Amino acid sequence: MKTAVSSLPMSALQALVAKAGLERFRADQIFSWIHGRGVTRWDAMTNLARPLRERLAEEWMIEDLVLDRQLDTEDGTSKLVLATGDGHRIETVLIPEERKLTQCVSTQVGCRMGCRFCATAQLGLTRNLTPGEIVAQVRHGVAWAEAHGMRLSNLVYMGMGEPFDNYDGTLDSVRILLEPLGRHFSTRKITISTVGHIDGLSRLSREDLQVNLAVSLNATTQQVRETIMPASKRWPLQALLETLRRFPLEKRRRITLEYVLIDGVNDSDEDAERLASIARSMRSKVNLIRLNPFVGCPFSPPTVKRTERFEQLVRARNVTVILRRSRGSEIAAGCGQLALQPGPDRTSH
Numbered sequence: 001m002k003t004a005v006s007s008l009p010m011s012a013l014q015a016l017v018a019k020a021g022l023e024r025f026r027a028d029q030i031f032s033w034i035h036g037r038g039v040t041r042w043d044a045m046t047n048l049a050r051p052l053r054e055r056l057a058e059e060w061m062i063e064d065l066v067l068d069r070q071l072d073t074e075d076g077t078s079k080l081v082l083a084t085g086d087g088h089r090i091e092t093v094l095i096p097e098e099r100k101l102t103q104c105v106s107t108q109v110g111c112r113m114g115c116r117f118c119a120t121a122q123l124g125l126t127r128n129l130t131p132g133e134i135v136a137q138v139r140h141g142v143a144w145a146e147a148h149g150m151r152l153s154n155l156v157y158m159g160m161g162e163p164f165d166n167y168d169g170t171l172d173s174v175r176i177l178l179e180p181l182g183r184h185f186s187t188r189k190i191t192i193s194t195v196g197h198i199d200g201l202s203r204l205s206r207e208d209l210q211v212n213l214a215v216s217l218n219a220t221t222q223q224v225r226e227t228i229m230p231a232s233k234r235w236p237l238q239a240l241l242e243t244l245r246r247f248p249l250e251k252r253r254r255i256t257l258e259y260v261l262i263d264g265v266n267d268s269d270e271d272a273e274r275l276a277s278i279a280r281s282m283r284s285k286v287n288l289i290r291l292n293p294f295v296g297c298p299f300s301p302p303t304v305k306r307t308e309r310f311e312q313l314v315r316a317r318n319v320t321v322i323l324r325r326s327r328g329s330e331i332a333a334g335c336g337q338l339a340l341q342p343g344p345d346r347t348s349h
């Protein structure tokens with residue numbers, strides 16, 4: 001079986017290059033071709049001699065995803081359906097905002113966390129994506145940006161799957177994306193969003209890697225949270241909050257608490273008060289978003305009036321709160337809607 005070099009962070013690629021008896025600088029060249037310039041064919045790597053290219057093509061492989069279809073909305077959001085080498089389909093979403101272009105990437109084919117307000121949960125988990133496959137989504141995102149005269153500025157790990165359920169795949173992909181010879185993202189431009197996977201958070205807190213952190217909170221009591229997010233039985237609310245309060249944050253960084261508002265479930269005045277008090281107990285800000293219903297979703301979003309009252313109640317307690325506009329909902333690309341389902345077609349967090 002060929003070695004998937006596109007999944008290797010620089011240090012691992014250097015080790016592989018040394019083991020293969022190649023000069024050390026070959027690692028820089030290969031990394032730069034794949035992750036800097038987005039080249040996925042060995043024969044296009046013109047600063048490698050032909051015999052070397054032929055040898056590498058026999059022994060090593062570069063993972064790629066094939067664009068299956070692209071679904072655009074009037075608000076400029078675009079969903080790319082991408083096919084893996086073994087025939088699975090995943091989705092990534094591009095979201096242009098004023099001076100930013102954010103890409104939402106997937107980390108798994110499906111998801112096993114079972115959140116009841118999320119379309120991806122209905123798929124169950126097929127498999128983890130490799131680091132090379134996660135990075136390949138960004139390659140497509142960069143191509144999309146160039147075609148639209150934009151620059152990809154931000155990445156959110158908020159697509160299909162729970163990033164910490166694929167911890168190594170997620171972290172290796174981040175390391176590849178930070179590399180100066182690759183896309184050279186800043187850690188401030190990358191956000192990992194988790195269901196509240198305490199084991200993953202604890203591991204991340206010991207890494208020398210400060211990416212932004214977002215946590216799908218979605219409820220202020222254990223009882224409600226475990227009803228809509230079964231993963232909360234394994235990682236209970238109080239333990240999660242303690243983990244977040246202890247999380248070593250760099251100066252000026254804050255944890256984003258994501259809160260999907262669901263009519264009659266988590267949108268009461270008491271919820272707003274408890275949410276504010278949770279947010280004030282740590283360095284955080286709150287992102288509110290109204291539920292995006294999908295086919296078969298058992299819940300509905302609160303009214304706009306109810307949503308605005310909730311936002312005001314949280315803000316009145318001196319919490320930074322942003323009511324996020326749902327982008328791309330007409331193509332099933334909104335938060336919680338990625339599930340390769342009718343959209344016009346079929347991929348969330």
Ligand code: SF4
Binds near residue numbers: 114118120159162
């Ligand atoms: S919200 Fe995220 S963690 Fe929950 S089921 Fe959906 S993709 Fe998985």
